[in-house]
Amino acid sequence: MGYDFDLLVVGDANPDVVLSGAPRGLAYGQREQLVSGGDLVLGGSGAITACGAARLGLRTAFAGRVGDDAAGRFVLGALADRGVDVSHCVIDSRSTAMTVVLADGADRAILTSLGCLPYLTVDDVPRGVARHVHVSSYFLQPGLASGLPGFLAEERRGGATTSLDTNDDPAGTWNGLEDVLREVDVFLPNASEARAVAGRLFGTGQESLEATAARLGALGPAVAVKDGGDGALVWRSGALARAAAVPVEPVDTVGAGDSFDAGFIAAMLRGMSLRKCLEAAVSCGSLSTRAAGGTAAQPTWEEL
Template sequence: MTDMSKRDAVVSVGRIYCDLVFSGLPDMPRMGREVFARSMDPVLGGGAFIAAAHLERLGRRCALLASFGTDPLSSALAPQLETSGVDLRFLDRRADAGPQVTVVMTGEADRAFLSCRAGDAVPSRFETALQWDRAAMLHIAEYATLAEQPDLVARAKSAGLVVSLDPSWDDSLIYDPNLLAACKGVDVFLPNAEEARAITGASDLEDALDSLAAHFPLVVIKCGGTGAMLAASGQRHSAKAPKVKVVDTTGAGDAFNAGFLDRYLAGHPLPDCLAAGIATGSLSVQTTGGVPAPARNGRSIAV
């Protein structure tokens, strides 16, 4: 029998992307015109990996449940997995899993993403990951993963795990009228402001928060540079973000998730969790790419 007192780790599930981050754009590209970026950096991304890397930096053990390609681009970026500190025991290396590429375009006031997916969102080691004796939470980094495996939440709950979900923007899914029903059982719902409005149809964020609070025990809406707000059991809290020099906003929401969930699992009051999420997200935007510097001596567990 699993000793519940030893459960303190997160399993983060989702796709790993090979992000090509174009920074310092004077304007977003338009059809028929060419725009030159100040720099381009190839980095690993995807909400599952970014959140996992930040959790590890914060001292919270996190295992990445994902598939990763063996193609040249994936292989070239693979060392970033090894130096992230993330636990890789549940990682699949498969030829059909990549490359999953996102072109990230960031300017002073805007950003845009162009992505191409490959393979399945949920790798073969899913059941093994749920039975990991240290697992306390399953973090689902994008709704697309749940859409591909609808029983994901139910199986995690049966294994005794708390479940968090970041819907993540997907034009083909974000307006799905069945999204909220498909997320039944999720304990912590973590949309950003644009996603919250799209899912609820509410233009006012307070209304969106109230609407989502009717479906989930804890809802946290990330509002970018202005801060974040949450609702839980009749409580309402909000906090402002500090002014920082923004280099790249890629993965800031996933970094916020890590900061928030780390404190949440430790049993801290919700306002403290909110502050921790904002602090981690604010730190993330000051560097290129969503992943922090190598965590705790670059520790990782290879497959």
């Protein structure tokens, strides 16, 4: 089957205001506190993944919702400037989502106003346009989540492969994932997310990350888990591979996990082995931390 795109990313896009050197305690009472740096950059897990994939040479489209406002125009322009097709984005009468990232070294706090994100549904998403469909930020988009198992099943019947990065659940409940994971070819959590999902589905405690990945993989998907300074691991059908972290001096870790997703998908669509997919993903995630924001330092395929 001929596809218009290699990858369709379905999910979130918003401006990120990234403040570096943020204090651990915020002083209310109209006190002004100074930080070491600030940047206005493209944010949203889906948007960053789409940009990373386009940078790696994939024909990439993004489907989501943005507002008819300055923030929405910034998001669409930033995506288009990085080679991502935005013709399937819905322009909403509600405001664009906004995020403030308070970064303290490698750690960060994230404050998000959801705006129009919860109103994206599967009815907004085109069918059969890409070889692979990736979904981001499951818990920020309840309107999308409710129809996701059926949509992903439809795409798979049409020949596409699928992946999911839930990202964090602000409510901390981690509900509703079992049916979705059965329709996903690759699940891409970080270590804490993987354990939280497994705990909700199977009642497990703090077992090894390998055991957690195997439990999740028993539902069907390959499970590629980001493990920070310890690199990453991937489990599929009883086979396990690990990849060490790439040594870089990080400037900003925002979006590193989303760049990891882009690298894994790009390598998979090139027909590479599971281990090589993981190595490409770890390299993409690590190299993306060389500059502020999630997209400024994303590597090309040649750089890998």
